[in-house]
Amino acid sequence: MHVARIGGLLSSLLAVAAAATLSTQGLYDLVERRLPGHSNDFVFTLNDTAHTNSSKPPNDAYLVSTHNNGSISIEGNSLSALASGLRRYFVDVAHVDMYWFIGSRLNQTTSPLPRPTESITGSSIVPWRYYFNTVTFSYTTAFWTWEDWELELDWLALHGVNLPLAWVGFEKILLEVFQSVNLTTSEILPFFSGPAFQAWNRFGNTQGSWGGELPLQWIDTQFELQLRILDRMLALGMTPILPAFTGFVPRALIDVHPDSLVVNGSQWEEFPTEYTNTTFLEPSDPLFDTLQDAVIAKQLEYYGNITTFYTLDQYNENDPYSGDLDYLRNITHGTWQSLKSANPAAVWVMQGWLFTSNADFWTNERIEAYLSGVEEDEDMLILDLFSESQPQWQRTNSYYGKPWIWCQLHNYGGNMGLYGQVSNVTVNPIDALANSSSLVGFGLTPEGQQGNEIMYKLLLDQAWQKTSIDTESYFHDWVRVRYAALNSTVPTELYAAWELLRTSAYNNTNLTSNAVSKAIFELAPNVTKLTDRTGHHPTTINYDPAIVVEAWTYLYNATMSESNLWLNPAFTHDFVDVTRQVLSNAFVSSYKGLIATWNTTSTANATTLQAHADELATILRATDQILSTLPQFSLAPWIASARQWATYPSNTTSQSNVSAMADFYEYNARNQITLWGPDGEISDYASKSWGGLVGDYYLPRWETFLDYLVGVSPKAYSDVEARARVAGVEKAFQVAGTGLGVRKAGETGDVRSVVESAVVPALKKLALV
Ligand SMILES: *[C@@H]1O[C@H](CO)[C@@H](O)[C@H](O)[C@H]1NC(C)=O
Ligand SMILES: *[C@@H]1O[C@H](CO)[C@@H](O)[C@H](O)[C@H]1NC(C)=O
Ligand SMILES: *[C@@H]1O[C@H](CO)[C@@H](O)[C@H](O)[C@H]1NC(C)=O
Ligand SMILES: *[C@@H]1O[C@H](CO)[C@@H](O)[C@H](O)[C@H]1NC(C)=O
Ligand SMILES: *[C@@H]1O[C@H](CO)[C@@H](O)[C@H](O)[C@H]1NC(C)=O
Ligand SMILES: *[C@@H]1O[C@H](CO)[C@@H](O)[C@H](O)[C@H]1NC(C)=O
Ligand SMILES: *[C@@H]1O[C@H](CO)[C@@H](O)[C@H](O)[C@H]1NC(C)=O
Ligand SMILES: *[C@@H]1O[C@H](CO)[C@@H](O)[C@H](O)[C@H]1NC(C)=O
Numbered sequence: 001m002h003v004a005r006i007g008g009l010l011s012s013l014l015a016v017a018a019a020a021t022l023s024t025q026g027l028y029d030l031v032e033r034r035l036p037g038h039s040n041d042f043v044f045t046l047n048d049t050a051h052t053n054s055s056k057p058p059n060d061a062y063l064v065s066t067h068n069n070g071s072i073s074i075e076g077n078s079l080s081a082l083a084s085g086l087r088r089y090f091v092d093v094a095h096v097d098m099y100w101f102i103g104s105r106l107n108q109t110t111s112p113l114p115r116p117t118e119s120i121t122g123s124s125i126v127p128w129r130y131y132f133n134t135v136t137f138s139y140t141t142a143f144w145t146w147e148d149w150e151l152e153l154d155w156l157a158l159h160g161v162n163l164p165l166a167w168v169g170f171e172k173i174l175l176e177v178f179q180s181v182n183l184t185t186s187e188i189l190p191f192f193s194g195p196a197f198q199a200w201n202r203f204g205n206t207q208g209s210w211g212g213e214l215p216l217q218w219i220d221t222q223f224e225l226q227l228r229i230l231d232r233m234l235a236l237g238m239t240p241i242l243p244a245f246t247g248f249v250p251r252a253l254i255d256v257h258p259d260s261l262v263v264n265g266s267q268w269e270e271f272p273t274e275y276t277n278t279t280f281l282e283p284s285d286p287l288f289d290t291l292q293d294a295v296i297a298k299q300l301e302y303y304g305n306i307t308t309f310y311t312l313d314q315y316n317e318n319d320p321y322s323g324d325l326d327y328l329r330n331i332t333h334g335t336w337q338s339l340k341s342a343n344p345a346a347v348w349v350m351q352g353w354l355f356t357s358n359a360d361f362w363t364n365e366r367i368e369a370y371l372s373g374v375e376e377d378e379d380m381l382i383l384d385l386f387s388e389s390q391p392q393w394q395r396t397n398s399y400y401g402k403p404w405i406w407c408q409l410h411n412y413g414g415n416m417g418l419y420g421q422v423s424n425v426t427v428n429p430i431d432a433l434a435n436s437s438s439l440v441g442f443g444l445t446p447e448g449q450q451g452n453e454i455m456y457k458l459l460l461d462q463a464w465q466k467t468s469i470d471t472e473s474y475f476h477d478w479v480r481v482r483y484a485a486l487n488s489t490v491p492t493e494l495y496a497a498w499e500l501l502r503t504s505a506y507n508n509t510n511l512t513s514n515a516v517s518k519a520i521f522e523l524a525p526n527v528t529k530l531t532d533r534t535g536h537h538p539t540t541i542n543y544d545p546a547i548v549v550e551a552w553t554y555l556y557n558a559t560m561s562e563s564n565l566w567l568n569p570a571f572t573h574d575f576v577d578v579t580r581q582v583l584s585n586a587f588v589s590s591y592k593g594l595i596a597t598w599n600t601t602s603t604a605n606a607t608t609l610q611a612h613a614d615e616l617a618t619i620l621r622a623t624d625q626i627l628s629t630l631p632q633f634s635l636a637p638w639i640a641s642a643r644q645w646a647t648y649p650s651n652t653t654s655q656s657n658v659s660a661m662a663d664f665y666e667y668n669a670r671n672q673i674t675l676w677g678p679d680g681e682i683s684d685y686a687s688k689s690w691g692g693l694v695g696d697y698y699l700p701r702w703e704t705f706l707d708y709l710v711g712v713s714p715k716a717y718s719d720v721e722a723r724a725r726v727a728g729v730e731k732a733f734q735v736a737g738t739g740l741g742v743r744k745a746g747e748t749g750d751v752r753s754v755v756e757s758a759v760v761p762a763l764k765k766l767a768l769v
């Protein structure tokens with residue numbers, strides 16, 4: 001590792017950490033990054049420096065106006081208030097914004113920058129705006145570069161987020177801490193999971209890594225990335241939530257400390273014992289305190305005294321060793337004491353997911369006992385993780401008084417489908433605020449940061465409005481800012497398209513299906529149980545698919561009057577996304593036709609059967625082509641970003657190690673989105689509608705299956721045979737370096753040409769347009 005380099009970063013970090021609470025420099029830097037040459041147009045005035053340093057702040061407030069000297073003046077009581085005021089200026093005055101996937105559109109405004117003609121004020125209705133799920137660090141950011149993080153952190157700051165999780169590089173801390181209690185590096189490394197699976201190791205769901213051991217190189221480079229992330233979070237007025245010691249330890253701890261009080265955690269998702277049943281050190285063992293102290297102290301040493309918030313989950317999808325109420329109270333009590341002795345100001349942040357996912361175990365009596373071990377309510381902060389669909393705060397009487405945050409989870413595994421609960425996320429957090437005195441924030445906890453960005457902006461904006469946002473005008477304004485800029489008008493068809501989406505795909509109210517829907521073509525082919533699934537990965541379509549086709553037609557028609565839309569990255573992104581949904585929905589009805597025909601198979605309709613099979617393949621080919629037109633809908637960047645970590649920093653590793661490491665990282669990237677586990681333990685959980693993945697994974701799975709199906713009657717059909725054939729395709733895809741699914745940018749053409757050559761003909765054939 002480059003000690004000098006780390007040292008340099010560290011001292012600059014500490015300097016920034018000390019100054020960040022007082023300095024508005026980070027905001028000028030943000031403007032300069034996104035609008036080069038324009039930071040001098042702004043004057044940021046922080047009027048309450050005590051506030052920024054507080055772990056229980058009052059609400060934020062800003063005032064945007066035109067200064068006497070002509071500058072754009074933004075005054076506020078915290079850095080986050082200033083950043084929020086800045087975005088309000090961008091959206092309401094300059095009519096530009098910043099987005100996932102397409103990046104910053106801030107420079108699409110006019111020059112000189114427009115001045116506010118009247119003052120604009122804003123006040124948050126909650127002190128905290130939270131972001132991230134522990135697993136987002138694996139499903140989305142696992143292989144992110146610093147440039148990816150820079151964009152993300154600017155987005156978070158502008159959207160008023162002031163309390164983000166900061167998990168990156170934690171294994172460096174754990175490694176050194178376990179070394180400090182006499183475990184050797186070779187005893188520790190086998191504990192860690194691979195780069196794409198670290199979240200579940202941090203939760204104690206998994207231990208170890210299939211396909212190879214986690215290299216030290218990964219641990220070091222991620223730690224270096226974390227230093228930069230924290231540096232920037234502080235500069236932008238965010239309070240990072242750092243990890244703490246949970247109790248999960250390498251198995252070898254038992255040999256080194258034979259007297260330690262350890263138990264095995266439960267088995268997770270049918271994983272073999274080798275990779276789960278993670279060893280857990282009981283908080284009542286004095287060694288637990290030693291390790292907690294070391295983890296907190298090491299972070300203070302490396303990062304400075306930058307936060308009082310620590311994320312700590314011991315029973316996420318992992319049941320306690322005992323359900324005894326005393327035992328549960330002792331667990332939290334011991335853990336809390338260890339945190340407080342390591343940092344007297346510590347606040348324990350906990351994902352409340354366990355109470356949803358393992359509701360059978362977590363009776364109210366047990367939840368109350370468990371939470372009561374933390375004797376000071378203010379020392380805990382609970383994330384009500386899935387508030388829009390399965391809120392737990394009512395049944396737990398607001399977590400028995402602990403401060404908590406209303407969170408929208410929205411998607412599982414970064415699945416891709418147009419989806420939202422526009423009514424719920426605008427109505428329910430406002431109701432909760434009126435009905436729960438310990439509600440202190442609104443937050444976003446998506447498993448993957450994948451799509452439907454409007455739903456995420458909606459809740460963060462709701463944090464600044466006392467009454468429920470009127471979603472009709474919100475969607476209208478979104479269309480204007482997203483596609484246009486100050487001096488252009490937006491074709492009316494675009495408004496019409498989004499209004500249709502708002503009242504259909506974005507207005508799910510039937511919560512038997514309660515999160516982003518999944519395309520059935522992403523599931524292993526089968527003759528049963530693919531459609532009409534409910535729950536967290538629903539395949540039920542809770543709206544009339546014809547409405548999304550109509551929205552598609554509006555978008556397409558808009559290009560007739562405004563052909564420049566083909567050059568607009570916001571438009572092409574959304575058009576590809578809606579096309580994806582139209583084709584995915586069409587696949588469902590086509591599949592139903594196939595199965596209905598097959599169930600009455602006779603030689604007479606073999607031709608009909610083959611025609612159905614061909615139609616499914618046609619839909620998948622068109623889907624693969626349209627997705628491949630844009631990198632954000634393609635597999636290639638996911639693989640490339642995984643591989644590039646092996647060459648970072650470029651001069652520390654030998655060439656042969658580099659290619660072995662790159663292959664290992666690529667295997668992780670491929671495995672997570674397909675088999676998810678050495679043997680498909682939760683296969684297709686994190687599936688994606690990505691160009692390359694559709695063409696080289698889902699399509700061959702279906703072709704293999706359909707080839708078998710058209711030649712076999714329902715009576716002769718063998719599930720074992722079908723599975724074996726499909727499994728061959730799945731295994732082949734895991735192998736790194738084959739190039740499977742990796743399309744070159746632009747290989748299939750640009751959006752317009754693919755829409756005209758493949759999509760429109762396919763939709764015509766399906767009689768959809
Ligand atoms: C700081 O500015 C905000 C926005 O103008 C205002 O609401 C708040 O009262 C000010 N705070 C102080 C201490 O002046
Ligand atoms: C605007 O910003 C984008 C994204 O940062 C960049 O790609 C583009 O070149 C910029 N355009 C201009 C005109 O500066
Ligand atoms: C504004 O209008 C001018 C002149 O028509 C054009 O060149 C420019 O691209 C437009 N800017 C935006 C952001 O649409
Ligand atoms: C580690 O080993 C050293 C030397 O054997 C011993 O003095 C020390 O107590 C051990 N530390 C722990 C935490 O067991
Ligand atoms: C793993 O956990 C399961 C319960 O989830 C338990 O039945 C099994 O005995 C455990 N195995 C080990 C080796 O601890
Ligand atoms: C961190 O800073 C706070 C005040 O900002 C102080 O109360 C606390 O003692 C410091 N913690 C450590 C471990 O230095
Ligand atoms: C809980 O802790 C108390 C005090 O340390 C101890 O007396 C009791 O036996 C513990 N109970 C359980 C079930 O572990
Ligand atoms: C939001 O979802 C919750 C949980 O299912 C439900 O109780 C509530 O009625 C919903 N609210 C709205 C406005 O849809």
Ligand SMILES: *[C@@H]1O[C@H](CO)[C@@H](O)[C@H](O)[C@H]1NC(C)=O
Pocket residue numbers: 422423471502503504507509
């Ligand atoms: C959403 O659907 C519900 C139930 O069908 C309906 O009452 C409500 O008006 C719809 N809201 C929107 C925004 O379409």
Ligand SMILES: *[C@@H]1O[C@H](CO)[C@@H](O)[C@H](O)[C@H]1NC(C)=O
Pocket residue numbers: 510511512513534540
């Ligand atoms: C909600 O969805 C379920 C599952 O698809 C369905 O059975 C039920 O009829 C739906 N309820 C309503 C009110 O539409």
Ligand SMILES: *[C@@H]1O[C@H](CO)[C@@H](O)[C@H](O)[C@H]1NC(C)=O
Pocket residue numbers: 493550553554557
């Ligand atoms: C799209 O344009 C066609 C041709 O002008 C027209 O027939 C159709 O009604 C339009 N559809 C929508 C949804 O705008």
Ligand SMILES: *[C@@H]1O[C@H](CO)[C@@H](O)[C@H](O)[C@H]1NC(C)=O
Pocket residue numbers: 524525526527528529719722723726
């Ligand atoms: C089809 O689904 C059933 C039920 O989930 C399962 O038992 C079977 O193995 C699946 N068949 C294939 C070919 O995957």
